[in-house]
Amino acid sequence: LTGRKKIDEETFEDLEEALIMGDVGVGTSERLLDRLRERVKKDRIETGEVLEEALIEEVEQILLGGEGAVTVPEAKPRVVVMVGVNGTGKTTSLGKLAHYHASNGERVMVAAADTFRAAAVDQLRVWADRAKVEIVSNESGADPAAVAFDAVSSARSREMDVVFVDTAGRLQTKVNLMEELRKIGRVIGKACPGAPHEVLLVLDATTGQNAVIQAKQFGDVIDITGLVLTKVDGTAKGGVVVAISDELGIPVRYLGLGEGIDDLQPFDAKAFAEALFK
Amino acid sequence: DLSQKLEGAFKKLRGRGVLTPENIKEGLREVRRALLEADVNFKVAKDFIKRVEEKASGQEVLKGLNPGQQVVKIVHEELVGLLGGELVPLAKADSPPTVLMVVGLQGAGKTTLCGKLAQRIKKSGRRVLLVAADVYRPAAMDQLKVVGEGVGVEVFIQRIDDAVKICRAGVEEANNRGFDVVILDTAGRLHIDDELMGELQQIESDVKPHETLLVVDGLTGQDAVNVAESFNEKLGLTGAVLTKMDGDARGGAALSMRHVTGVPIKFVGVGEKSDALEEFHPDRMASRILG
Numbered sequence: 334l335t336g337r338k339k340i341d342e343e344t345f346e347d348l349e350e351a352l353i354m355g356d357v358g359v360g361t362s363e364r365l366l367d368r369l370r371e372r373v374k375k376d377r378i379e380t381g382e383v384l385e386e387a388l389i390e391e392v393e394q395i396l397l398g399g400e401g402a403v404t405v406p407e408a409k410p411r412v413v414v415m416v417g418v419n420g421t422g423k424t425t426s427l428g429k430l431a432h433y434h435a436s437n438g439e440r441v442m443v444a445a446a447d448t449f450r451a452a453a454v455d456q457l458r459v460w461a462d463r464a465k466v467e468i469v470s471n472e473s474g475a476d477p478a479a480v481a482f483d484a485v486s487s488a489r490s491r492e493m494d495v496v497f498v499d500t501a502g503r504l505q506t507k508v509n510l511m512e513e514l515r516k517i518g519r520v521i522g523k524a525c526p527g528a529p530h531e532v533l534l535v536l537d538a539t540t541g542q543n544a545v546i547q548a549k550q551f552g553d554v555i556d557i558t559g560l561v562l563t564k565v566d567g568t569a570k571g572g573v574v575v576a577i578s579d580e581l582g583i584p585v586r587y588l589g590l591g592e593g594i595d596d597l598q599p600f601d602a603k604a605f606a607e608a609l610f611k
Numbered sequence: 612d613l614s615q616k617l618e619g620a621f622k623k624l625r626g627r628g629v630l631t632p633e634n635i636k637e638g639l640r641e642v643r644r645a646l647l648e649a650d651v652n653f654k655v656a657k658d659f660i661k662r663v664e665e666k667a668s669g670q671e672v673l674k675g676l677n678p679g680q681q682v683v684k685i686v687h688e689e690l691v692g693l694l695g696g697e698l699v700p701l702a703k704a705d706s707p708p709t710v711l712m713v714v715g716l717q718g719a720g721k722t723t724l725c726g727k728l729a730q731r732i733k734k735s736g737r738r739v740l741l742v743a744a745d746v747y748r749p750a751a752m753d754q755l756k757v758v759g760e761g762v763g764v765e766v767f768i769q770r771i772d773d774a775v776k777i778c779r780a781g782v783e784e785a786n787n788r789g790f791d792v793v794i795l796d797t798a799g800r801l802h803i804d805d806e807l808m809g810e811l812q813q814i815e816s817d818v819k820p821h822e823t824l825l826v827v828d829g830l831t832g833q834d835a836v837n838v839a840e841s842f843n844e845k846l847g848l849t850g851a852v853l854t855k856m857d858g859d860a861r862g863g864a865a866l867s868m869r870h871v872t873g874v875p876i877k878f879v880g881v882g883e884k885s886d887a888l889e890e891f892h893p894d895r896m897a898s899r900i901l902g
């Protein structure tokens with residue numbers, strides 16, 4: 334991006350443009366560039382090329398900084414819940430994760446706790462078939478917390494290795510739906526003490542600054558342990574995860590890069606930071 | 612609130628003098644920040660600020676308005692102008708059926724929108740046929756079937772794997788059975804997927820839609836320009852719909868979309884139910900973007 338020429342204000346403007354166009358956001362970009370100016374002095378950085386490398390390091394540090402305490406269960410099953418706003422790829426990502434764990438020899442169950450949206454259970458059923466895992470569901474309109482409870486209880490009594498719970502998409506501004514999610518989390522804990530062990534907030538890479546608000550407000554009703562960033566096979570950079578890691582310390586766990594069952598990758602912070610500037 | 616933020620930047624201008632590029636520079640930086648926080652594309656925001664600077668320069672500082680308010684008024688007017696003038700209604704064919712094609716990225720809200728459009732058109736007394744042309748997504752056709760049942764509209768389903776054939780057959784069915792409108796629900800796809808974009812071009816050349824609506828998720832950030840540009844290059848877009856605006860996303864994607872394609876935003880999705888569709892109001896959108 335910046336090459337071997339000497340650093341001037343225009344170099345910083347180019348870097349700011351790359352960060353903002355990557356959806357890192359104004360606030361986080363400013364903090365990053367302030368830190369970068371300090372490094373220019375401290376490390377005596379002279380060329381744009383080295384400057385860009387330093388910025389990539391700063392971004393990588395932020396991304397690696399998230400702890401995202403994942404509870405290690407004392408007994409089976411491990412319970413993972415997929416949450417997020419509408420259409421981000423929760424159901425599809427769940428299918429990919431279920432397949433990954435099943436093909437590693439684990440006994441996997443999926444819970445169809447989206448009892449609201451048209452054909453949501455049918456959609457998950459197709460993924461369960463593809464991943465060759467069991468599915469627990471109920472009829473449309475059933476209480477999602479009840480479906481989650483039944484699935485987790487059943488998995489516990491049968492000592493399954495992992496249960497993935499699919500939930501309905503919901504905008505964080507819908508108070509009743511956020512309370513429903515809080516209840517789902519609480520009820521899962523009743524079915525299996527210590528659960529859920531992982532709660533993955535699924536974010537669409539095309540999403541802008543609203544993702545930070547999503548992370549905050551979903552985090553208020555259920556403890557978010559990690560992010561899944563989907564649709565990175567598009568042209569959006571998903572830089573908003575840098576803001577989320579910076580402000581909330583929540584790490585990215587997986588990247589969704591397609592609609593196929595194998596299109597999931599564990600998160601690589603360095604590769605992601607570099608891609609922001611490509 | 613933006614005018615409050617600008618008040619500080621314009622303290623020295625109160626009640627006298629003329630707005631100049633120099634004395635409004637700091638204030639315009641605040642406006643640019645607000646636009647970027649609202650997800651307006653970086654380059655679009657840059658162009659927009661230039662336009663505002665040109666419009667504002669030379670204006671007398673008006674008595675009774677603090678200069679910050681005056682600049683916000685100019686910004687707001689400029690935004691409304693760009694977002695879109697006259698409300699452009701849905702296309703209507705001279706001889707039925709009117710063919711509507713709904714396109715966009717994965718998860719934008721197309722299938723849900725098809726149900727909303729079907730209900731709206733049905734309420735106006737016209738017969739609608741929904742066509743399930745998504746052959747990829749698991750249970751996509753079942754989803755549209757349930758959506759159709761919810762609004763009492765028939766859904767054309769052919770469980771084959773050729774979307775072009777389905778659309779052709781669906782429009783033919785609409786023709787033969789005297790439907791007024793036929794709505795094609797297509798699969799979500801990436802604008803950079805040449806094969807799938809080619810599929811849409813084939814459908815377009817086959818059935819010649821009177822209306823091709825690009826559905827964009829209201830939460831979309833900087834990428835909105837890329838998506839809108841690509842879809843507009845490859846297809847004859849006639850309108851756009853911004854969805855999930857019942858949330859608190861500022862909706863800067865609307866400005867980005869309009870700026871690069873000039874395509875009118877016709878509707879706004881404001882919920883998951885079949886009645887959650889509003890006509891696009893540029894003034895409301897402008898206020899929302901400015902926060």
Ligand SMILES: Nc1nc2c(ncn2[C@@H]2O[C@H](COP(=O)(O)OP(=O)(O)OP(=O)(O)O)[C@@H](O)[C@H]2O)c(=O)[nH]1
Nearest residue numbers: 419420421422423424425502564589590591717718
């Ligand atoms: N290109 C691409 N598409 C994806 C990816 N993940 C999901 N999708 C697509 O995005 C669309 C929505 O995916 P879903 O899994 O239904 O999303 P969801 O979050 O469960 O949606 P709701 O339950 O309605 O809130 C589908 O068309 C998926 O195939 C990805 O990583 N890349």
Ligand SMILES: Nc1nc2c(ncn2[C@@H]2O[C@H](COP(=O)(O)OP(=O)(O)OP(=O)(O)O)[C@@H](O)[C@H]2O)c(=O)[nH]1
Nearest residue numbers: 419420717718719720721722723799855880881882
């Ligand atoms: N809150 C809200 N949710 C919406 C709106 N429009 C659609 N949705 C939800 O967004 C999710 C995705 O909607 P779909 O209609 O399946 O999206 P799609 O574009 O057809 O998805 P693909 O076919 O996979 O590309 C669903 O959970 C819908 O209920 C809206 O205006 N507001």
Ligand SMILES: [Mg+2]
Nearest residue numbers: 423424447502
């Ligand atoms: Mg889902």
Ligand SMILES: [Mg+2]
Nearest residue numbers: 721722745799
């Ligand atoms: Mg669809």
